[in-house]
Amino acid sequence: MEIINNLALGISVAFTLENLMYCALGVTIGMFIGVIPGVGHLAAISMLLPLTYYVPATTALVMLAGIYYGAQYGGSTAAILLNLPGTPSSSVICLDGYPMSKNGRAGVALFMTTIASFVGSFITVIVLAAFAPPLANFAVAFNSADYFAMMLLGLVAAAILVQGSPAKGLAAVVFGLMLGMVGTDVSTGIQRYTFGLTFLYDGINIVAIAMGIFGVTEVIANVGKVAQIKNDQKITFRSLLPTKRDVKDSVFPILRGTGIGTGIGILPGTGTSIGSFIAYALEKRISKDPSKFGKGAIEGITAPESANNAAAQSAFIPTLTLGIPGDAVMALMLGALLIHGITPGPNVISDNPDLFWGLVVSFLIGNLLLLILNIPMVGLWVRLLKIPYPILYPAIILFIVIGVYSINYANMDIMLVAMFGVIGCVLLILGFEPAPLLLGYILGPMMEENFRRAMLISRGDLMVFLERPVSATFFALIALFLCWSIYSAIKQRRSPVEGEL
């Protein structure tokens, strides 16, 4: 069978000493980079790109890919332990990961995310191996109208994310949408909200916003408070292990998260963040007890984590099979290929089967390595929490700042972090949540761009959204969600609950 041949080829390529070494190197670097808040995989990959010139193409990609999904994993570690997203896509893991940590279940959280990553990766690899070409064609069949419908679904997910007052949550989303408007309008080239400043031409850097609102605000909120986690308990290996209940509760979230991550990841231009947000929202929506989300629900971390990982790996599909990079990181990967004399494009798989399949199998190896590396390290990470906060927080601020600086070497990005730190504090006092804001910021510009483009192409015909099968499906899902939400809201009203608007 085709798959077996391909996987066999991949295994023979991936298990060479050189590739294994570089895989391990990439994954380790990625993980540590991911943990450091602010420094993202983009910075790491672009820094280490020149290192890859002197090794064969497959090895280069294996290492760079390792950094990519390793960083996703590391980002979750920081999110769980410190309430700081190491990468913007880990922001959603802060919501339930940090409360788990405060409950003394940090080890369990870390353990489960490792497992979730691994399982998610495993499933994705099988899917990629079996369905790479059809998936690629599916990805390309997406039209602007379809993208818009999907983003709208994501926006509905944002509404579900909200834990407190719905009106304030909605306001946060809208504010996020507006922040996303800053920059150049793609369709007309006109600058909005840039006040004549060149560095805002491309919009506000997402890392600056995420670090400012989540990271800096978190630090300011915690400075001066007495040590928040009781350090009396001895950290035994036993206490790090998840309970049977945890594992049972996570099986379906992982499966669902992987599905969502794969589905969204293969679409060029979506990035990994959206997948994790939608996975979280889905879990919360279909859970029998939505109120446990935000307080340390295990589904709230395993689903987004597997979605993250799946999205990161699936993003390679359009990049490699079509030569269409989904985002900046993929463009870097393509650049790496170009330098090695491999022209990315539709022929990459057929001309370089060892490259493609070796890479796909290396995903599995890399995740296995992450598993092996991290299980023993969970204890170490949890001990990190014991560092007295007065020593920890200047380090956090420093890394955030250097990390943001490393993206474009622009001082203005650092100023943005400061500004969003202040904004984040204001939001905190007033009871607005940062996660919906971030999601609004990510989705807003894409939604608008795709909507206007769909209108332009259909010459103003709104029915195009219902005519295309994909977008019609998404709209059906949105209608479903809305009905469900209204239904459960009415049900709750019947048994009156204390609440604010």
Next chain:
Amino acid sequence: MGPGYLPRVLGYFLGALGVLIIAFSAKTATDFPKINVRALVCITAGIVVFAFLMNPAGLFISTITLVFLCGLSEKKFKPVRLALLSLALCLMSYLIFILGLNMPIRLFPWSF
């Protein structure tokens, strides 16, 4: 539907939400949550100063300044601890960012 359409619509929407929130907040008025103003000012100042110092003065000086400014946000100013911490962080950042990641960041005012 030009480029200004959506920002304007969103602006109105946000305004309307704001009015709604104010109207209903009378029912559930609580104490104004406290915020550590000192921390806010010091840390923000630290970050801003870092932004200005980074290019001319280099990483080490900016790091030391940042750590001390952040340290001001605590009630008890402990210069010795901050000094040790800043040295350790300088070393760590050097190892991670300059040696490890090859970032073209200058260390001292006199480096390239």
Next chain:
Amino acid sequence: MINIKSLFVGSASVSLIVAGNVALANEFQGPVRIVVPFAPGGTSDILARYIAPELSEAIGQPVIVENKAGAGGNIGADYVAKANPNGHTLLLSDLTALLAAPSVLDNVAYDIESDLSPVTMVSYSPYVLGMSQQHNFESFDDLVEYSRNNPGDIAVATSGVGANNHITTERLIQDLGLDWTVIAYRGGSDATRAVVSGESDMLLNGTTASLPFVLNDQMNALAVTGEERLEELPDTPTFRELGLPGELDGTYQGILVTAGSPPEVVERLQKELADILATEDLQAKIAQQGGQARPSETSAQLQEWMTEQMAELTEFIAGSDIKQ
């Protein structure tokens, strides 16, 4: 016995000669930086990384590549424009993007004519006109005929408002008097995706980007810009053959330096770069990217080219729909 006086004169002259040589070799006092105003992995970035090690060997100083992406290349250009004018900060970029900027953007923080000086051109890469598989046009004339019969029907994808291929598309529209719907996307890859998926009908883009899709039958190439047909597409005519004006060009990559840099430094740079670009190795690498190495013979030559282009671009853009 050694004449002390002659010894003295001898050593003085030797030290003068040594000092003279040292002074000559030390035009470069420290590391040289090549700023690439686009994200890593793009054409300019790859070119810079090919050139950097060779240049470093030639001048005996480390050469570092720095990416400063944003604002369509203008952030990096601004950075070099305001850098120390000692000739040690270079800019490697798509030239047309920078030349068109003042006419397309509302506020450009630097003045390309007075703040940046040319060193040498690096490469030229022609454009390929690719059609999506939705239409089965056999030739460019078929496309023109269809467009005249169905005004507004053909959707042309561009990499962004004011991008190089947007300008070229507008030129075609004006020259032929056609009614195409121009749709801006976020960069070349996004535009390519749109044409491959059939959302848009047509795309003008560089050979590196479009060739693989043409060869894989996902796009039809109807014409190419430039003077000669492409080796890989022997059946595709050039626009010139089709009787269209010659300004339908491609992308030019070049190296600029901060204005006011010492002329000896700039001259030395130009000479070394010209030599590097003339080597077979680099020519082959550039050809693999779909371009041709085009070193300038003198910096003045590039200056002339840039001034001409800028005047023409400014005039054309002002008279077109590009800026809204």
